[in-house]
Amino acid sequence: MFGKINLTTKALSTLQLDTSNPRLLGYKKQGKLQTEKEIITLMMARYGIKELINSILSNGFYPDEILYAIPDENASNKRIIVEGNRRLTACKIIKKPNLLKGTTFSNLITKIERHPNYNAAVETIKKLHLVELSNRSAARTYIASKHTKESIKRWSVYTQGAYYIDLLSEFDDIIKLRSSINNSVSMSRIRGVILFTRLTDQILELPTLSQEEKERLVNDIDNIRTEAIFRLIQRQDFKSEIANINLNKQGEIVVRKIGQSAYNHILAKLARDANFTKKLSTRQEDDKKIDEYLKELKLIINQFSSVEDKVIEDENEDEDATFDLNDSDIEAENVDDTVGQDTDDQEQYSVAPEPQIRPVQKKKQHLSLLKKSTPFIYIHAKIDELVLESKTVNINKHKHSAILLSRTLIQVVLSYIIKCSSQHQNYKRDSKHNYLELDSLLSFFSNNIKNIFPDEEDNNVYKLIRSDLNSYKESGKLISNLVTHSDQHALTLQEVIHVQVKLQSLMDYFLPKIISGHQAQ
The missing domain is CATH 1.20.120 (Four Helix Bundle (Hemerythrin (Met), subunit A))
Incomplete structure (x- = not known):
């Protein structure tokens, strides 16, 4: 499957978390992750690491749990784990509980250290079994199939799209990208998750969204409600009355019929109505309601009618306009993580309200109607x-x-x-x-x-x-x-x-x- 592979054992201290882990891409784009401690804090908040820690403390690290690694170009004695970052995170915390100091999980430090099996558990993680691969490309087919197609170890839809977008930097177009993973995932599926992630990234960069709105979205990016937008723009009435939003062969969004300013305002409304007002949902069977909603969008478009604001057609636009985004993929993001190390191969996220990405103690928010910096006018x-x-x-x-x-x-x-x-x-x-x-x-x-x-x-x-x-x-x-x-x-x-x-x-x-x-x- 990979060509030449090498099964070996390496000390935990020589293994490093993958900073290019697709799970982290959305957060990194927003400048959220700068240190290993911040990565560990995020993994704890979003990806069920606490349950893995409990399992390892209770049962030890199973010897048949194999991690996949590539060489670290900057340190010959180090290995970067490209598959198994959740397990590696749990092991690093058990070996050094003080990694949680100053985070919202600092209360776990004493519990870990005082666990009756702590010393025995540490012995089981001193050295871990690895499959060593020559480079990241060697693991591509395996990772893509495991995280984006099969029912186990599923990433969120946003993360799947981010993974493929990252691969596009290496390949010329979506067809070559798919070929690089042995055509193991359908073309419509790849296009679907790329469009999902592209839309999400555009939402997070909109000048018409406030910083507070963007913070709320990025802090729970794996559960962002872009699917409702995705479904709406695939409707024929949206395409004929509002805009045609497609991908070109290079996996970039192409918007036809409206200009960039109108598109920004339309996308901002869709993002707010999907995530905050809940006016736009994935259930769009009521054609009458959708028709009324499209009329609202038309009112926005009518404000941007200048000819110079129109978008020129992209000659590389992909004629294959099929996109696949199964409901099961979205629902899998909201399943509670279960206790037990044998669930490490199931992508079931722990539910953590508004996780703090920065390693600071979470405080109860006091949201006021206006910011403290809002000026008084002193004349009224x-x-x-x-x-x-x-x-x-x-x-x-x-x-x-x-x-x-x-x-x-x-x-x-x-x-x-x-x-x-x-x-x-x-x-x-x-x-x-x-x-x-x-x-x-x-x-x-x-x-x-x-x-x-x-x-x-x-x-x-x-x-x-x-x-x-x-x-x-x-x-x-x-x-x-x-x-x-x-x-x-x-x-x-x-x-x-x-x-x-x-x-x-x-x-x-x-x-x-x-x-x-x-x-x-």
Whole structure:
């Protein structure tokens, strides 16, 4: 299978975790992992290492558990483990429990050291059996088949895609990539997981998502809800009415029918609705609801109609537009890890709420409606009082109060700005009986933002603020109106955070405008 292989035994101290482990790629792209300790902390938080530690302490390390290694080019006496990083992580922690010091798992140090079988367990891991391979390519077919196709040792869909994308740096196109793993995985499957991961990576780089939103997504990247987006863009009505999103032969995303700015805003809405508001789910059987949702997307697209913003067709776009993403792959990500070393070959992640990637003690978050850095304006007492309350209200404990406060703050700020603007008379004429009501304010600002603030140097700012205003009007306002809020479920923290993000974005733009006295001419 690999060509020449060598079965040997090496001391634990000579074995190193693989920094190119596909499980780590998504976190590394976001600059999350810099040291071995941080890698170990992540592995503990996300990949069921605690259960492996318990099993090894109870039963010892089974001698038939073989790791797969390649030489370390920088140290001839070292080996990099390309298969078996979960087991190696568990062994390293048992050998040196202080690796957990300063992490959320520091309480395990004493428990490990005081385990009645500790010394005997350490003896079983001093030397481990390895299959030594000449290079990473030699292990490719085995790893791809084990982690992306078979029912055992399954990676998350995001990690599978990251693995194939990493291989694309070595091969010219997807066809050659598939050939390198002996065609052991279907082409549609490879294309599917690559598209999944490409979409996820693009979401994490969107300028229209806040840093807080990106942090929440990357901290649980293996469970990111990109599948709902994946399914929507594969629908024929989405392709015909919104955009055609495909992969070229090199595994890169190609978007046709809309420009980059429109695509960024569409993708941001899809990401929020899939992960935070839960408005977009994988269940898309109701064509009427999907049709209404597509109309919302069209409203966004209509704001970006400039000819120069259109995307040129990619001549390398792959005509094979088939993508495969089985439900079983997604469901496997959320199965609890079971106790026992014999489950090391099952990719069943332990459920850990909001794991901390950095090795710091996890603290209970206090989420306020506005950031502490949000400025006061000092010329309008009511606005400053509302800003102060927004900085102090705990949205975890007081969801309804926070929602009502956000609605009031937006309405008061927009009312003040329009009254001080030369556009005031136009607004009064247009609003008629809805003067200073939230709906009419949001609509007028969205349609006249350039007139209200004509000296904005960056035209893209207008688009971003208009998008936030429309997004709040379409979804945030419905959440904020507690009388009409869905009677099928209670107000959720995700819904509040969705409104919070919009509120922060709007206040970051409008409050400095008030402070500077910037008005329409």
